[in-house]
Amino acid sequence: MNFRDDERGQSVVIGSLLVFTILVLSFSGYQAFVVPDQNAEVEADHFQDISEQFSQFQSNVVNAVGSGESRSTAIQLGTRYPTRLLALNPPPSRGKLETTEAGDVDITATGGAGDVCRGDGNTPTTRSLEYTPNYNEYRPPQALGYETRVLSREFESGSLYDQRMVFSSSKRINLFLLTGEVSENGIGTYNLEVNGSNRNTVTLEDPTITIPSRFDAQTWNTEILEAQSDVTATDVDGGDRVELTFTGGDYEVTCAVVGLDGAPAFSPPEDDGDGNGDGGGGDPDINPNAPGDVKLNGVTSVNNGQGTVDLEFENLANTVTSATEARINFYHAKPGSSPPSSADIFEVGEPNSATLTVKGQYQELNPDITFAGDDTTDVRLDFDGQINKNHEWFVLTLQYDNDEVGQYFISLQDDAGNSPPAPTSTPGPTPTPGPTPGTPLSASLSISEPGGSDKYEFDASGSSPASDIETYKWDFDDDGDFERTTTTDTISLDCKSSGNNKPDTGCSSTGDTGRVVVEDSEGSRTDEATATWP
Incomplete structure (x- = not known):
């Protein structure tokens, strides 16, 4: 038989090739466009999270000063991408958290300034804390930074500044100096500890304050201090420091020192007793x-x-x-x-x-x-x-x-459960102050692996007040979903995989983050804490 001219199989072959081609093109398009877009969204969410963590660090700095207690901020250095069955992911995104070199702080004023920030007579110093992401897809963010009560969010298109150093309307200047060194690069969570000194407040006439800064004088004048009319910034030391000259008369200048991952390297003089000094600004x-x-x-x-x-x-x-x-x-x-x-x-x-x-x-x-x-x-x-x-x-x-x-x-209720009266044209008597909710909850978490047996212990027993905590919600892998809810403050997780034994839901890897949320009986008070898998 002669099959040379037989064309019965051609349509099947051509159809198979077309289907295969469509599948290849679809997969290529998914890999080339969909995966990067989804990963960029993951990175954008991470940058939002770490921006909030830097805001929390800023608050912890203020709360540590004068309190005599350490504060800790969990900084999520990097992020992982969701697991995909077919498509390929780049390596997890890493980030770097580091301090800059320390620089001198100089304060002068009409009539003299004395020792404002350092009680031992030596020159005070400070440094900046900077986070730099290394995203694969999300390009706008450049860095996050904190220096002398200025929080910066830096993007390709420009930067945003939250400065709480100068308040011209009330003639106040707040200097919180950072000491200690930090250098971390990775994916996991880094717990940054801050410890504060006392505060020292003095009144200075037309002070001039020179500080090390990552930003030049033009940035200070046009962006950071844009709303302040009585201060001018000038570059000194080749742009490594800025000189801030104040011309509004008398200012209350407050100085404190914060140690990163350790005690402050030095402390301001004890307050002179004029009623404006240390002891404030810590725990409210x-x-x-x-x-x-x-x-x-x-x-x-x-x-x-x-x-x-x-x-x-x-x-x-x-x-x-x-x-x-x-x-x-x-x-x-x-x-x-x-x-x-x-x-x-x-x-x-x-x-x-x-x-x-x-x-x-x-x-x-x-x-x-x-x-x-x-x-x-x-x-x-x-x-x-x-x-x-x-x-x-x-x-x-x-x-x-x-x-x-x-x-x-x-x-918004009084002791009898009644609400205060609505506003009227004539003032009425002041009602009895309403009851206040209980003490805010404070969550604590540690993760350990006793004996290295792939069995992990999650311990929230340090949460307080224990008598007010009704439930503990456990998010072992910090993915936003709670794997278990208990009324006890500890729980075990078996992550061993061998034979018929399957790991418990929520098992994670070294360096990843776990989370616990504590709540009272009404769900009106809540707090959460995270810890790193060992």
């Missing part, structure tokens, strides 16, 4: 009520279903005290309701001082909220969403010009 006083404090008398009115809350404060000192910064730490909404996201804060009858983000960072108050001595002051918060007087409460923290910090737990 919870609902302060001692002589000299600014006390919260209570909630005087609530616009239910709208967003206005009026508070009455009483200054127990006989001198004027001003709130210069504020934040809303937390807002607990009624179950089934969404909490507001921000609020304007101001003294009643005065212009708006700031817009505070719920669970955000401190914001400068401009104008300051002033509390006259031995008198009461009404403060209003105008939230951007509806509030409900039943079972809702929030936490407000105020930083005062005497470096004291007051943290107020504000309930």
Whole structure:
């Protein structure tokens, strides 16, 4: 038989080749476009996370000063990409966390400055902390940095600065100097410990402050200090330092020293006793009520279903005290309701001082909220969403010009479960202050591998107060999903894989992160902690 002219199989072959070609092109397109886009999203989420971790580091620096206690910030250096069945991933993205070389800090002033930042007579120094990502796909971020109370987020298209060093409106200058060295490069979590010294506050006339900086004078003048009209930056030492010249008269200059992964290398002189010195700015006083404090008398009115809350404060000192910064730490909404996201804060009858983000960072108050001595002051918060007087409460923290910090737990109900009266045209009597929620929970976590047997122990027994914690939610691999929920503060995980034994869900690798979330019985108080797999 002659099959030379037989064409019966050609369509099958051609069809198979076309299907194969389509599959190859589809896979190539997925690998070339979809995978990079998804990985870029993972990297963008990581940069958002580490930006928040640097903000937490900034808060920990402030809270460590004057408190005598260490603070720790978990910095996730890199990120891993999701596992894919067919497509290929690049190696995990790594990041580098390091300090710059230390540089001298010089302070002069009309009439002399004396020793402001170092009590032993030697020249004080400081350095910067910098994080540099090494992303494979997400290109805009360049670095994150922290120096002398300036937090920077640096991108290809420009940089964003959160400076809390100079407050021209209240004539205050805050210098927090960093000592110690950090050099970490990898994927896992690095726990950065900070330890603070005392504060020293002095009054200086037209001071000139020279500090080492990663940024030149033009950046300081046009971006970092853009809103400050009484200070000019000049490059010195070839651009390695900037000289800040102040021309507004008398300033309160506060200096403290923070040690990274160790004690501060030196300390400022002890405060001179003028009432502006150390002891403030550490752990806040919870609902302060001692002589000299600014006390919260209570909630005087609530616009239910709208967003206005009026508070009455009483200054127990006989001198004027001003709130210069504020934040809303937390807002607990009624179950089934969404909490507001921000609020304007101001003294009643005065212009708006700031817009505070719920669970955000401190914001400068401009104008300051002033509390006259031995008198009461009404403060209003105008939230951007509806509030409900039943079972809702929030936490407000105020930083005062005497470096004291007051943290107020504000309930929208009185002791009998009744809400304060709605605003009226004539003021009524001040109601009894409402009850405050319990002490905030503080989570703690450690991960160990006793005996090296692939059996891991997750221990949250350091969480407090233990009597208030109802549940422990365990996210062993920190992927956002809780593998188990218990009422006990320890749990074991078997990650051994041999024979018929399958590893428990959530097993991870050395250097990865595990997480625990603690909650009270009502779910109104919560906190979380992370630790690194050994």
